[in-house]
Amino acid sequence: MKIGILTGGGDCPGLNAVIRAVVRKGIFHYNDEFIGFLEGWRGVLENNFQPLPLDGVSGILPRGGTILRTSRTNPAKKEGGIERCLDNLKRDGIDALVAIGGDDTQSVSQLLYEKGARIVGVPKTIDNDVGGTDVCFGFDTAVSIATEAIDRVHTTAEAHNRVIIVEVMGRNAGWIAIYSGVAGGADVILIPERPFDLDEVAESLKRRHARGRYFSIVVVAEGAKPLNAAHLITDSDKLDEFGHERLGGIGNVLAKEIERRTGFETREVVLGHTQRGGTPTAYDRMLATRYGIGAIDMVHSGKFGCMVALRGNEIRSVPITDAIAHTRHVSQELIDVALSLTEQGFEETYTAPR
Numbered sequence: 001m002k003i004g005i006l007t008g009g010g011d012c013p014g015l016n017a018v019i020r021a022v023v024r025k026g027i028f029h030y031n032d033e034f035i036g037f038l039e040g041w042r043g044v045l046e047n048n049f050q051p052l053p054l055d056g057v058s059g060i061l062p063r064g065g066t067i068l069r070t071s072r073t074n075p076a077k078k079e080g081g082i083e084r085c086l087d088n089l090k091r092d093g094i095d096a097l098v099a100i101g102g103d104d105t106q107s108v109s110q111l112l113y114e115k116g117a118r119i120v121g122v123p124k125t126i127d128n129d130v131g132g133t134d135v136c137f138g139f140d141t142a143v144s145i146a147t148e149a150i151d152r153v154h155t156t157a158e159a160h161n162r163v164i165i166v167e168v169m170g171r172n173a174g175w176i177a178i179y180s181g182v183a184g185g186a187d188v189i190l191i192p193e194r195p196f197d198l199d200e201v202a203e204s205l206k207r208r209h210a211r212g213r214y215f216s217i218v219v220v221a222e223g224a225k226p227l228n229a230a231h232l233i234t235d236s237d238k239l240d241e242f243g244h245e246r247l248g249g250i251g252n253v254l255a256k257e258i259e260r261r262t263g264f265e266t267r268e269v270v271l272g273h274t275q276r277g278g279t280p281t282a283y284d285r286m287l288a289t290r291y292g293i294g295a296i297d298m299v300h301s302g303k304f305g306c307m308v309a310l311r312g313n314e315i316r317s318v319p320i321t322d323a324i325a326h327t328r329h330v331s332q333e334l335i336d337v338a339l340s341l342t343e344q345g346f347e348e349t350y351t352a353p354r
Helices: 015-030 041-045 081-091 103-114 139-160 175-183 198-210 250-262 282-300 320-325 332-341
Strands: 002-007 033-037 049-051 096-101 119-123 163-168 188-190 216-221 234-239 245-247 266-270 306-311 314-319
Touching (some): 002 015, 002 041, 015 033, 041 081, 096 103, 103 119, 139 163, 139 175, 163 175, 175 188, 282 314
Parallel strands (some): 096 119, 163 216, 188 216
16 A cells, blocks of 8 residues: 655654654555655645655654654645645645544544545643543653653752742643653642643742751643633744644743732743653653554554544544544542642632543
8 A cells, every 4th residue: 555644743752753653554564655744734735755764763662752754734724725725736646635634633633534535543642631542652751751841940949049930841741741740749730631820829829948958849730710810821922833832931920920929939941842852761762663553554444534642552543523622631539649649729629621
């Protein structure tokens, strides 16, 4: 078979491991031929691709980013875009397409599948919030980087008697904040699933200060927001082609408000793209490899319109519609774990969206 591969949306560690696994098993076991569409759906839309021979994926396993590059291009927003993609796939003689990406990328996969394209999806998001699967590759690497950063700011916070805000990724779900915050021993953890009360955050820091702990670490997901806030904190009014704002600035807002309410010197650290760059962890390399092997096996078993997924410790196939139907939120159980270890002291109960 002649198979196309693309990587769409934001990059994350492990993308190259997926590409490598798809190509190697496809060539070794199925005698497939591969091409890689460049810059996500833009490559399909503009018919821009490169061959992916066996030596083309040599040495890419530990590399971050993606050798195919990526973009947030949405063909559905272009006049005749979906039809142009279908025409190009047909013109190139593509028997099947492996689309690696999150819910935005897979929403396009579903549109093309409904119009006859033979597509298999691979879930990818640094935020770990794609529905239908338990874990996304890249998440473990991001948590490791964030945890190391939290470990490092502890010493400087203590040396200066400061509150330090660590802003991490997490638009609609706080998986990175919860995992890194608990692992790094943060004193307050703020996530999108649970709007926070600024006064209560300030009071919890004051209680810690009264116990003789004159420094604090607050971990906040970029998509967290105060109670009754009308909108998320953004650093741009522009929307991408999937209708998303570019988030950023919650750490700065928190730092100013906490210092004003407590009188404690407060600084913010924004980890930003350092969370998604560089070498993937061993766990992410292994998971990405399993996803790649699962995807090429699904192609040859005809499971089109489906996405490879991890359920428990088993690789399964699920309909792409499951991936794009809902966001996978942090569970109440994990929220309770975080609250039990911190002085946030919120009394209200909260049930995470399902």
